[in-house]
Amino acid sequence: MTEDALSVFRTEVADWLDRHCPASQRQPIVREEQIWGGRRRVFPSDDARKWFEACRDKGYTAPDWPVAYGGAGLDAEQEKILKQEMARLGCRPPLYCQGLWMLGPALLVYGSEDQKREHLGAICRGEIRWAQGYSEPSAGSDLANLKTKAEDCGDHFLVNGTKIWTTKADEADWIFCLVRTRDAAPKQAGISFLLIDMASEGVSTSPIELISGDSEFCQTFFDNVRVPKRNLVGAINEGWAVAKELLNHERKMMAAFEGMLEKPAMALLELAHYAVGVSEDGRLADPELRSDIVSHLMRETAIAQMGERIYRQGKAGQMDARLPLLMKYLGTSQAQVKDELILAALGGEGLSMDDESVASEGVRKMVKQWAFNKSLTIAGGTSEVQLNIIAKRALGMASGERRS
Ligand SMILES: Cc1cc2nc3c(=O)[nH]c(=O)nc-3n(C[C@H](O)[C@H](O)[C@H](O)COP(=O)(O)OP(=O)(O)OC[C@H]3O[C@@H](n4cnc5c(N)ncnc54)[C@H](O)[C@@H]3O)c2cc1C
Incomplete structure (x- = not known):
């Protein structure tokens, strides 16, 4: 884009933000008022709902994602301008979500067209809240040591095992998981990437308390959970590539x-x-x-x-x-x-x-x-x-x- 076109874009964005972001949503965010989306989402106020819905309809919950999947299709320069203008006005982030920060970017690379259409739009619209199921009691830094097993049962996988430190999994609708689909050497070669609906029979959670006194995360258990084959991202036993792509985005988010x-x-x-x-x-x-x-x-x-x-x-x-x-x-x-x-x-x-x-x-x-x-x-x-x-x-x- 030329400098002139970017300058016009900046003016349009500033004007849009000014018209759609209520004064109360230009105050510094407080934790209780963050909007995490999901089936059970609640809005702390009418203004918060209006701001979220305006951003959702404009694609600004995921500004750099393609329009076809619920984003605004902005390029890197436009996205930066949007961020700058939001910061200038003090606009609150419209949506917080592991789906936005981690799963979505990985699905854009590795998801099938059906998976993109099913999940990306729901993330942008704040309809589905995601949790991350990577770590296990014996697989943290040594992540490839994971043991949660997904057995191939024809049209579905049968998942058994446990994930730990799963942030807000008790409030999530779905969880993306690394599972072992075969014993292999190296260990990375037997891992697959699965999307699991938390409402599936056999999924349960148990809260863990943090040093701050809050209970941000929990342990998640899978007991004979049936997961349809269509929820496999990437090829079977090749989930490590998806896992690494997602970790890049997680690191960026954590920074x-x-x-x-x-x-x-x-x-x-x-x-x-x-x-x-x-x-x-x-x-x-x-x-x-x-x-x-x-x-x-x-x-x-x-x-x-x-x-x-x-x-x-x-x-x-x-x-x-x-x-x-x-x-x-x-x-x-x-x-x-x-x-x-x-x-x-x-x-x-x-x-x-x-x-x-x-x-x-x-x-x-x-x-x-x-x-x-x-x-x-x-x-x-x-x-x-x-x-x-x-x-x-x-x-x-x-x-x-x-x-x-
Ligand atoms: C607030 C919070 C939220 C989290 N949310 C999630 C989540 O939603 N989903 C999820 O899957 N996980 C989550 N995690 C887990 C997180 O990814 C792991 O805690 C992290 O990867 C470390 O693993 P571990 O806790 O098993 O520690 P370990 O791997 O057991 O490490 C213990 C210590 O040994 C050190 N160590 C280990 N290996 C090496 C090495 N090769 N060289 C040098 N030092 C080493 C580590 O640095 C650490 O100090 C969360 C953790 C926290 C604290």
Whole structure:
């Protein structure tokens, strides 16, 4: 697209957003008001419903997906403009969903035409909520060690086994799963990728509590679950390729995940000024904290610039494939450094996430976020494993890479 055409597009998008995004949906998102879609979806308000429906009808829940599958068919430049204009107005993301972030992009590559038509539109329209069934008690980083078995029974598979750490599977309608369809060496060669309706007989879940006190994930059990053959994505025993494609998208999502979470009531610097105070020359009163915050902000800028570099290289068709590998590790570790700085600034007030006599609600939320964000460097592949991948693929060193 020419610069002129992009400029016209920007004006149209800004105008559309201004007309369709209610003022209440331009406020920072709070966790309870995120819209995850699904058969049991609820909208926290009429405005939230209107905003979601406007985006859904325009294809803006999945802006870069083809129009035929419910997206808006935007190219990379247009999508970036949409994101910029939404950020400028403070528009909330219309939909949160593992189907959008992970399954959809993998289906676009590996799904059959029937699967794309059945599932992609339902994701964009927020009708079906998906969970991810990869990890098992003995298969996390070493994902290919998975044991959940899918037996070929003619027109269907019979699935038996268990998946663990399945985020919100108890609220999901469907789950995408890696299953073992044959014993093979290497282990990756006997894995298939299946789509399973959570309403199928024999599927059950049991919640697991996180350190933050929330129960974000559960263990999911499959007991003689019949899964129609048409729910196999890609070829039998070749699910590892689908799994890896999906993991690429999961890493991308995880790198940016902190940005999708509820924002603290105050930005880091503002909070530090408020909590620690300023000296006579107007600088943060605690020099050590000041220095740590400056380092953090410089690194944050460097990471953002690296993201921009990746985007520009992609646009020019000159992507250095090593760079995106770094983003999950950098993005998630950076989020945790920020949490530590918030806690350092809060001092004694930051000692409790549930005691009202110690801290206000806003502060307790920040402490809870600190606890929750511990999971960012585990979910989607641990930092240690990411470093192995970087060592091997970006630096050409030998490593014990797994979950890739
Ligand atoms: C909040 C959260 C949500 C999640 N949601 C989902 C979900 O929806 N679906 C799903 O399938 N899974 C989910 N997971 C699971 C996640 O993918 C796994 O926890 C992760 O892959 C690590 O596996 P594990 O927990 O079995 O740890 P392990 O693999 O047992 O690792 C334990 C420790 O050993 C280290 N380690 C392991 N292998 C190596 C190696 N080769 N080199 C160096 N160090 C190594 C790890 O870094 C880690 O510190 C979620 C996890 C979290 C925390």
